[in-house]
Amino acid sequence: MILKKVIKMSDEVSYSEAIQRLEEIVQSLERGGIPLDETLTLYEEGAKLLEFCQQELAAAEGKLNEMKLADIESKLAE
Amino acid sequence: MRDGYDLTTGPIPVGQFVNLVRNTLRHDKLFQNQVITGEITQWKRHSNGHTYFTLIDSDGQISAVIWQGRCAIDPLIEEGSVVVVIANLDLWAKAGKIQLVVNKIALVNKLGILEERKKQLITDLRNEGLLDRVRRQLPTIPKHIAIITGSGSAALADMNRLIENRWPGLRRTIIGVMVQGENAPSEIVRGLLAASKLSVPEVAARLDCPPVDLIIVGRGGGAPEDLWAFNLEPVVRAIVAAQVPVVSAVGHESDLLVSDLVADLRASTPSNAVELVVPDYDYHQMLNLSLFERLDDASKRIIIDWRNNLQLLQSRLLNAPLRGIYNANQYVSDLANRLSNIVAGRLAQERQQLQRFTTIIQLAAQKKLADETTRLAVLDTSLNSSNPRNVLHRGYSMITDKSGEVISKTGDLIEGQQIILALADGSAKATVDDIEKGDKNE
Numbered sequence: 001m002i003l004k005k006v007i008k009m010s011d012e013v014s015y016s017e018a019i020q021r022l023e024e025i026v027q028s029l030e031r032g033g034i035p036l037d038e039t040l041t042l043y044e045e046g047a048k049l050l051e052f053c054q055q056e057l058a059a060a061e062g063k064l065n066e067m068k069l070a071d072i073e074s075k076l077a078e
Numbered sequence: 079m080r081d082g083y084d085l086t087t088g089p090i091p092v093g094q095f096v097n098l099v100r101n102t103l104r105h106d107k108l109f110q111n112q113v114i115t116g117e118i119t120q121w122k123r124h125s126n127g128h129t130y131f132t133l134i135d136s137d138g139q140i141s142a143v144i145w146q147g148r149c150a151i152d153p154l155i156e157e158g159s160v161v162v163v164i165a166n167l168d169l170w171a172k173a174g175k176i177q178l179v180v181n182k183i184a185l186v187n188k189l190g191i192l193e194e195r196k197k198q199l200i201t202d203l204r205n206e207g208l209l210d211r212v213r214r215q216l217p218t219i220p221k222h223i224a225i226i227t228g229s230g231s232a233a234l235a236d237m238n239r240l241i242e243n244r245w246p247g248l249r250r251t252i253i254g255v256m257v258q259g260e261n262a263p264s265e266i267v268r269g270l271l272a273a274s275k276l277s278v279p280e281v282a283a284r285l286d287c288p289p290v291d292l293i294i295v296g297r298g299g300g301a302p303e304d305l306w307a308f309n310l311e312p313v314v315r316a317i318v319a320a321q322v323p324v325v326s327a328v329g330h331e332s333d334l335l336v337s338d339l340v341a342d343l344r345a346s347t348p349s350n351a352v353e354l355v356v357p358d359y360d361y362h363q364m365l366n367l368s369l370f371e372r373l374d375d376a377s378k379r380i381i382i383d384w385r386n387n388l389q390l391l392q393s394r395l396l397n398a399p400l401r402g403i404y405n406a407n408q409y410v411s412d413l414a415n416r417l418s419n420i421v422a423g424r425l426a427q428e429r430q431q432l433q434r435f436t437t438i439i440q441l442a443a444q445k446k447l448a449d450e451t452t453r454l455a456v457l458d459t460s461l462n463s464s465n466p467r468n469v470l471h472r473g474y475s476m477i478t479d480k481s482g483e484v485i486s487k488t489g490d491l492i493e494g495q496q497i498i499l500a501l502a503d504g505s506a507k508a509t510v511d512d513i514e515k516g517d518k519n520e
Contacts, residue, residue, distance in 0.1 A: 016218040022369050029376035036384050043377040050373070053366050057359070060219050062249025062287065064238075068229060069255050069265055072272050076281065 015056040022049045100169040109167035121157045142178035149182050160186040189302060196309045199336055213342040214323040219357055220292040222249045224273035229254025233298035233348040240352040245359040257297035262307035270316040277322045293320055294351045296327030305329050308337040317341055327351035470502040488515045
């Protein structure tokens with residue numbers, strides 16, 4: 001039963017795990033033959049996973065810091 | 079004096095003679111800037127900064143000195159090393175000792191020695207189990223990459239360009255270090271340490287960035303000796319000790335370094351490292367989008383299917399032939415009636431209840447009001463009847479003494495006492511003439 005495997009959204013979930021679970025959900029929905037309420041639950045879980053994946057993609061964006069070794073060492077020592 | 083000693087001038091002092099020899103040696107091109115090879119023995123780095131040793135082979139030996147700062151001394155040189163020196167021959171007059179003053183020194187077969195050491199290091203690491211240790215897993219999407227390499231190097235420029243192609247604006251910290259030369263090993267180790275510190279969430283938070291989750295350490299191609307820092311034990315051990323996955327990205331495809339053997343991932347070149355660890359932004363966006371579309375389509379299809387099924391059911395119900403006591407329509411309308419009856423009944427009940435409550439409250443209020451009115455009337459009556467003034471109107475009077483104390487018994491009177499008579503409309507002073515006690519004992 002696909003619902004039994006619901007991933008708890010927490011820090012431990014990696015992007016790749018989320019994608020894998022999404023693929024499972026989408027495949028089982030595509031196969032069909034699922035009760036209506038389970039469909040809605042799966043859809044909700046899928047939507048949450050997608051939101052998480054989008055956040056992960058956005059989180060990789062940031063500054064480019066280029067520092068000399070001594071500079072970064074003194075910054076870390078602050 | 080070139081023709082030997084002159085008997086007429088007497089013997090030459092030895093010091094003068096030795097200096098004569100010294101001058102001769104120092105001016106003979108044969109003995110200056112000569113390239114000499116031999117094995118090192120009695121290698122001694124003196125505390126005064128100079129280095130003393132003897133160069134030897136099976137046929138002879140000669141003392142040698144490297145004055146402090148005269149030339150770089152390879153740290154690999156040690157007792158027994160075979161070296162080539164470029165040196166001037168000199169004579170130390172005070173000791174009468176001939177020695178080589180070295181201008182340059184280099185190991186013979188340095189690469190051979192290095193290779194030997196590298197082999198030994200690999201053997202040691204294998205014995206410690208570090209070559210087949212479980213590798214740390216690389217993040218699918220690195221949120222903060224630390225790149226340790228030569229600042230301003232071509233390798234760094236290549237990496238930056240490739241990263242921007244694959245994932246524009248990917249967060250990274252570049253730690254510029256020496257990647258060759260005497261200081262390279264220690265700087266690379268310090269760079270790895272700094273990157274590891276940046277992987278600690280609290281430290282990263284203090285610097286307002288997510289923790290480093292991947293380290294790339296490397297440099298572009300070069301001569302084997304130039305890459306050698308990545309074969310040295312301190313660098314290799316620092317890679318093993320790092321807190322997050324480390325990618326070794328040194329030199330060209332064909333260079334295999336010890337850092338490659340212990341890293342969590344070996345990249346053949348710095349550019350290759352980027353290809354291996356930096357995902358393609360467009361690919362992941364497309365993946366997300368297609369998963370969303372499939373999720374949406376599949377869910378919609380299921381919901382539409384269910385709706386169609388319901389509609390079908392409904393029409394079948396409507397057209398169903400009479401069966402049993404009710405046909406479907408009757409059954410439904412009966413249900414509807416019952417439902418509306420239930421609703422209506424419930425409403426009426428509520429209204430009645432409300433009406434009952436209102437009546438009870440009104441009655442209670444009226445009763446309370448009536449009670450209070452009665453109570454007031456009673457109070458008024460009793461108040462009126464007990465007011466002594468009302469009694470005076472009926473012809474009685476009240477006697478008090480001078481202090482206003484009421485006198486009601488003959489026992490309270492004395493003959494000749496002054497009393498006050500209170501009447502309905504005023505008062506009068508009187509004097510007691512005679513007291514006549516009654517038979518009432520009060």
